[in-house]
Amino acid sequence: MESPPVLLxxxxxxxxxxxxxxxxxxxxxxxxxxxxxxYQGVRAEFVAHKAVxxxxxxxxxxxxxxxxxxxxxxxxxxxxxxxxADFASFLEFVYTARVEVEEDRVQRMLEMAEKLKCLDLSxxxxxxxxxxxxxxxxxxxxxxxxxxxxxxxxxxPDVLPEAKAAAVAEAEQQPLDCPAARPGCxxxxxxxxxKPKEKA
Numbered sequence: 001m002e003s004p005p006v007l008l009x010x011x012x013x014x015x016x017x018x019x020x021x022x023x024x025x026x027x028x029x030x031x032x033x034x035x036x037x038x039y040q041g042v043r044a045e046f047v048a049h050k051a052v053x054x055x056x057x058x059x060x061x062x063x064x065x066x067x068x069x070x071x072x073x074x075x076x077x078x079x080x081x082x083x084x085a086d087f088a089s090f091l092e093f094v095y096t097a098r099v100e101v102e103e104d105r106v107q108r109m110l111e112m113a114e115k116l117k118c119l120d121l122s123x124x125x126x127x128x129x130x131x132x133x134x135x136x137x138x139x140x141x142x143x144x145x146x147x148x149x150x151x152x153x154x155x156x157p158d159v160l161p162e163a164k165a166a167a168v169a170e171a172e173q174q175p176l177d178c179p180a181a182r183p184g185c186x187x188x189x190x191x192x193x194x195k196p197k198e199k200a
Contacts, residue, residue: 015097021052022095033064033075037087044084046091050075056094058117086112093121103132 024030031047053060063077079087086108093099097120101109110125 018096021049025049025052025091025095031074033077035077035079035087037079037082037084039080039083042084044088046087047074048091052094056118056120058119060116081115082112083108090116090118090121093124094118106132 033048033050035046050064054064089099089101113121
């Protein structure tokens with residue numbers, strides 16, 4: 001009687017594989033493609049593995065499956081609508097599944113992911129943009145609520161804090177814009193107003 005099959009599954013293997021491929025790329029080992037990136041006069045070349053690029057980007061998959069056999073050990077791909085820094089971040093993402101970029105570059109990374117048809121990066125950028133938008137909306141909501149509570153406090157003087165109430169009472173006793181010539185304004189209540197001089 002045969003024993004039932006059991007599943008042997010490694011949780012760490014996918015990350016170990018990515019890490020090893022990333023190290024091989026950084027060292028230039030077993031790389032079989034050079035990607036030349038040029039944007040507004042800035043140019044750079046990146047070496048990578050066709051299998052990794054094809055597995056993560058439908059654009060590269062189409063390029064590699066449709067290319068003719070070349071004599072050299074490496075293929076060459078030219079990109080002229082992608083910034084060098086963005087492509088470097090793209091490579092780091094496809095080899096490590098993570099990359100750190102400035103907030104203002106997230107939109108550019110999303111656009112590049114769509115050009116290169118990289119679904120994982122596109123989805124990651126979209127989710128991050130959604131979180132950033134929710135954060136901004138939450139801040140606006142909190143600001144709006146604090147403004148509303150301040151307006152309600154001003155509309156109901158009986159709910160003013162004691163310090164504000166004392167300041168208002170003091171201002172009412174000695175108004176700043178009161179003309180001194182008007183009787184009872186700016187003078188003590190017990191001092192009578194001066195009488196006009198009689199004509200001789």
